[in-house]
Amino acid sequence: MSDLVQLLLSGVALGMIYALLAFGYSVTFSTSRTINFAQGEFLMIGALVGLTVESRFHLPYVAAALGAAVAGIGLGLLLEYGAIRRALRTGSTATWILATVALGIILRNAAERIWGTDDRPFPAPLGDTPLIVGGVRVLPQELLVILVAAVIMALLELFRRRSAYGKAVTAVAADRDAASLMGINVNAVMTLSFIISSVLAAVAGVLVAPLTLVSPTMGTLLGTKAYAVAIIGGLQSGLGGVVGGLLIGLSEQLTARYISTGFKDTPGFVLLILILLVKPSGLFGKRSIRKV
């Protein structure tokens, strides 16, 4: 029994990491209808900047997270101005896809030049000694990931639903030109959404770093998985990302334990294909109607 609880806990921790990244996808998708394919690399930059702040300048973990957040703001601006805005002006889908993929490659190579290619440990702020509750052993960092991710996503969802910004996002998503005529600064809304999404990824990097290891390639797989999670949950829904993340995280752990470690990723991607066939907008997605 305690084995199962143990497994579920690590599945939830894994799922929340995916959810955090998927949430970032949904924030920008709802305003610009674009996906940032460099999201995994943003997470990696956040982790590496955090590691530098913590180890080079000997500052506490919170400072590392703040450092990552600042890096996230910079990355968000770079992405929006450098890749997305121009691409959207041309009206071609291929342009923003390629631009974000290219940005990801550039960031990964830059990180290899700056930080080297090695996998490095990130000291856990609450230590590496597992907490033992009723036979279940859990690392403090796993609990921190679950807790912080849940709080961040809840706050952002509240912000999206209740604030003027949230209303502006809905308006921009519905009709960019009309929103602009209604006095909404469309560009500002888009920029803000990219900053939020990038900060989210960068802070997620610092959050997961003590559990994973820090290296320039750490974000690639996470970014891909989170993309699948976002599709399963529905790109427009924040809640969808959380549910999708938990589904994938738990299915990975349970399959690895009870079926075979070789089939770990299979159920998640089978689910992805099924969802694409049956409900292409995702579990929680609203059907998008595009008027031509």
Place this chain on the structure above:
Amino acid sequence: MNGASRTGLTALALAGIALGAAACNKGGDGGSGDVIKVGVYGPFTGGSSPMGASMRDGVRLAAEEINAKGGVLGKKIQLVERDDQATNERGAQVMQDLVSNEKVAAVLGPINTGVALASYKYPMQAKIPLIINVSAGAPVNELFKDNPDNYVFRIAASDNIQAQMIVNEAVQTRGLKKVALLCDDTNYGQNGCKKMTEALAAKGITPVSVGKFKLKDTDMTPQLQEARAKGAQAVLTYGIGPELAQIANGMNKLGYQVPMIASWTASMSNFIDAAAANGNGVQMPQTFIQDAALRPEAKAFVQNFQKKYSVDRIPSAVSAAQGYDSMHLLAMAMAQAGTTDGPKVKAALENLTTPYSGAIATFTKPYTPTDHEAIHQEQVVMGVVHDGRVAGSLPAPTPGRAVPSLSDTAAPAATAPAAAKKP
């Protein structure tokens, strides 16, 4: 094998090679001009990079020493380095580039088994020697079957040796009967898994669980739970540094305190650093242990390496030493052959007349026309990770003692590591 028949065989091989060289004069262009080009390929980026970069640095150190003494055949060694990024396709590409465009005289490397599998056929076709200096899983002597004119050599502990030693450590030394295997899903990990299963089967043991993990996997809870549920008394693993560290960390998290015995890669800096205290006590087969370097040549190698690259702990000392020795062996073979012509260098490698005292050991006739493995179980010991370093003891050097050929390895092999284990 007695002396007369060996000489006869060599002569036969030489005749064959001469014929081959006459028919196909592609190999050995690397000697033209006033430098000798030697290709070096390995992963200088990614999770395998401590091995790749250390191997390259070892080769560079050796090339520098050779050039400082006037080079080989009056020419300087020029290294042509290529990053294969530990991916099989890229490995094949860079090898083609080295062989066809750069026209190197010989190639040293690579690290990853998959890369070696994808690339060894190009030097084989071009008839230039490839000395594999890290990859443990690549076929070497196995290639003789389809390629009697085999240009692939190795100076590294093969998976056969490592798997056997890992299993011996668990079953013989520790007397454990229930073991779990945990290997990554690359060619390297799966090959190691197969070899360990075979070594266990020879002792009448079936592993209680066989787990798999992917590169960059960060949570090993399910695999370790299964091993524990099946009552495994030891976890035998095959993988590279970062993921092995995740296993050690996962065992600590689950409070699963059984011995972890790993492939040699657990001596990599990225395992030792990422596992930190959880890595203490992890054992792995080693050809070279920096802190246990006793022979003067080994000590000098460590000191020169530390000085040249301003490091205290070599990121992967095994790779560095093997890289260093591979370059020196190649240079000796070229000097003996009197040319950089591929077939002649290969023949010289198979019949080195002077012993070579390198970082790993003193090699007397490391290769023969039928055995292209320089490392035998005798030169390999079990090292153990302790407080951020690799500890262990290498067997005392026996100068002048010939490295046994394949036929007579079995007898001394079983005793040497065991003796080193229990001082």
